[in-house]
Amino acid sequence: MERTGIFSAACLAFRRDLLLAFRHWGQVAQPLVFFAIVATLFPLALGPQLAELREIAGGTLWVAALLASLLGVELLFRADHADGTLEQMMISGQPLAMLVLAKGFAHWTVCGLPLVLLAPLVAAGLGAPPAANCTVMLSLALGTGILSALGAIGSALTLGLRRGSLLLGLLVLPLAMPALIFGARAIDLAIHGDSARGPLLLLSAMLVLCVTLAPPAAAAALRISAE
Amino acid sequence: MNDVLDMGRYGAFVWPCFALAAIVLAWNVVAARRLHAAARQHALRRAAEEAAP
Amino acid sequence: MNWTWFHKLASPPHAYRIAARLLPWFGWPAGALIAAGLYGGLVLAPADYQQGDAFRIVYVHAPSAWLSMFVYATMAVAAAIGLVWRIKLAHAVAAASAPIGASFTFLALATGAIWGKPMWGTWWVWDARLTSELILLFLYTGVMALRASIDDRDRADRAAAVLALVGVVNLPIIHYSVYWWNTLHQPATLTKIGKPSMAGDMLWPLLVMMLGFTLYYAAILLIRLRAEILRRERDAGWLTTELAR
Numbered sequence: 001m002e003r004t005g006i007f008s009a010a011c012l013a014f015r016r017d018l019l020l021a022f023r024h025w026g027q028v029a030q031p032l033v034f035f036a037i038v039a040t041l042f043p044l045a046l047g048p049q050l051a052e053l054r055e056i057a058g059g060t061l062w063v064a065a066l067l068a069s070l071l072g073v074e075l076l077f078r079a080d081h082a083d084g085t086l087e088q089m090m091i092s093g094q095p096l097a098m099l100v101l102a103k104g105f106a107h108w109t110v111c112g113l114p115l116v117l118l119a120p121l122v123a124a125g126l127g128a129p130p131a132a133n134c135t136v137m138l139s140l141a142l143g144t145g146i147l148s149a150l151g152a153i154g155s156a157l158t159l160g161l162r163r164g165s166l167l168l169g170l171l172v173l174p175l176a177m178p179a180l181i182f183g184a185r186a187i188d189l190a191i192h193g194d195s196a197r198g199p200l201l202l203l204s205a206m207l208v209l210c211v212t213l214a215p216p217a218a219a220a221a222l223r224i225s226a227e
Numbered sequence: 228m229n230d231v232l233d234m235g236r237y238g239a240f241v242w243p244c245f246a247l248a249a250i251v252l253a254w255n256v257v258a259a260r261r262l263h264a265a266a267r268q269h270a271l272r273r274a275a276e277e278a279a280p
Numbered sequence: 281m282n283w284t285w286f287h288k289l290a291s292p293p294h295a296y297r298i299a300a301r302l303l304p305w306f307g308w309p310a311g312a313l314i315a316a317g318l319y320g321g322l323v324l325a326p327a328d329y330q331q332g333d334a335f336r337i338v339y340v341h342a343p344s345a346w347l348s349m350f351v352y353a354t355m356a357v358a359a360a361i362g363l364v365w366r367i368k369l370a371h372a373v374a375a376a377s378a379p380i381g382a383s384f385t386f387l388a389l390a391t392g393a394i395w396g397k398p399m400w401g402t403w404w405v406w407d408a409r410l411t412s413e414l415i416l417l418f419l420y421t422g423v424m425a426l427r428a429s430i431d432d433r434d435r436a437d438r439a440a441a442v443l444a445l446v447g448v449v450n451l452p453i454i455h456y457s458v459y460w461w462n463t464l465h466q467p468a469t470l471t472k473i474g475k476p477s478m479a480g481d482m483l484w485p486l487l488v489m490m491l492g493f494t495l496y497y498a499a500i501l502l503i504r505l506r507a508e509i510l511r512r513e514r515d516a517g518w519l520t521t522e523l524a525r
Contacts, residue, residue: 171425241336248387255496270523
């Protein structure tokens with residue numbers, strides 16, 4: 001019998017996660033709605049002046065995306081851990097890091113990507129000019145990718161713990177702060193009509209770093225948590 | 228002496244810093260020693276229980 | 281070369297005894313150095329041309345900032361050793377170090393803020409170095425929280441170790457932040473090879489304090505390590521004989 005190649009195994013994991021997500025799309029929509037709600041809190045709290053909201057739009061979008069991603073990232077391993085699939089993955093002989101990468105990518109497709117597509121609408125609500133939309137989407141695309149990666153490590157570490165969600169936030173948010181700084185700055189620059197190339201490049205570098213190093217770290221954390 | 232306390236008008240900033248440092252240094256010693264003493268007590272009690280249940 | 285002495289360090293009873301023997305060799309010199317540094321910094325060193333006597337805060341601020349990073353690095357190395365070679369004692373060192381490092385990170389931030397008020401006119405500014413030092417505090421609390429939330433000691437140790445290693449990325453960011461960005465915080469004074477940008481009689485108390493603080497950390501670590509060993513080895517046989525000594 002032929003051994004399944006690494007790439008095929010990863011594709012299998014990716015497709016399985018997508019399929020499962022679409023079966024419970026209510027669960028998947030929750031982070032998206034949360035994003036919209038959190039972003040709405042700011043105009044309600046700070047006053048409706050678009051000119052003022054425009055100044056903080058970058059930060060607001062990013063904080064809302066951060067919190068929504070945190071909510072969503074728990075779904076990454078929880079179901080698999082509960083029904084034993086995770087154990088099967090660990091003893092399958094396939095590199096766990098690759099499976100984590102595939103699952104993380106599936107998670108981003110299902111949680112991060114819709115958020116990126118919704119972002120221009122939310123940004124318009126915060127007074128951002130349409131010209132900034134490209135940067136908004138790019139910044140949040142890179143950002144939600146970083147958050148999926150960091151979130152994978154966090155949820156692997158807190159697997160099965162009581163009050164794990166709170167702990168997850170405590171662990172992941174400090175790690176995400178550098179990305180937040182540059183991501184929000186990129187959007188702010190774009191809103192004011194300047195080039196956001198610098199922060200976007202830095203954000204891309206962070207994403208590459210996270211995508212390469214997070215899966216092995218998360219895999220190690222999974223083995224620690226699930227044994 | 229007043230010169231030392233005054234620190235050239237900056238006394239109100241300099242001395243709290245050193246006070247904070249003293250507190251942190253003291254806290255570390257006290258906390259570490261209490262932790263050790265408590266662990267010792269605990270271990271001794273357990274050993275006594277093992278010996279004469 | 282006979283490496284037995286090195287291998288024996290990983291044995292808890294041996295380490296427990298050695299820690300007790302080493303403690304005075306770190307504790308007393310630390311006390312002496314800190315006392316000397318304080319005298320040199322508060323009394324002997326001349327006032328700064330620009331900052332006046334306020335610059336003397338550096339004698340507690342810089343050593344605590346140095347420790348905040350050094351302790352994290354030590355914790356990360358211990359975590360790596362514990363993960364790779366599965367030496368329980370390494371995890372004990374990491375567990376013992378975290379609260380010490382967190383307290384000095386807090387001290388660095390607090391003394392920095394108090395120093396900032398007269399110098400920069402503000403208690404706080406979100407520049408790269410201050411922000412990354414604050415992130416370091418959060419990383420410490422994260423590691424401590426994670427370790428505390430997991431009941432199984434083995435799993436707790438290893439999870440905290442992974443987290444500590446993930447957070448190590450922050451250390452170079454803190455250190456190089458003053459070069460990579462235009463920050464309000466001044467650049468490094470000491471690591472310029474050859475010519476540190478501080479006058480001699482201001483410099484030596486600072487170096488003395490740095491060394492004193494480092495030895496102090498070693499001393500506190502030894503005390504906490506002994507406590508950790510007692511907690512972890514609760515049911516071991518050697519404990520009764522050791523404590524009866």
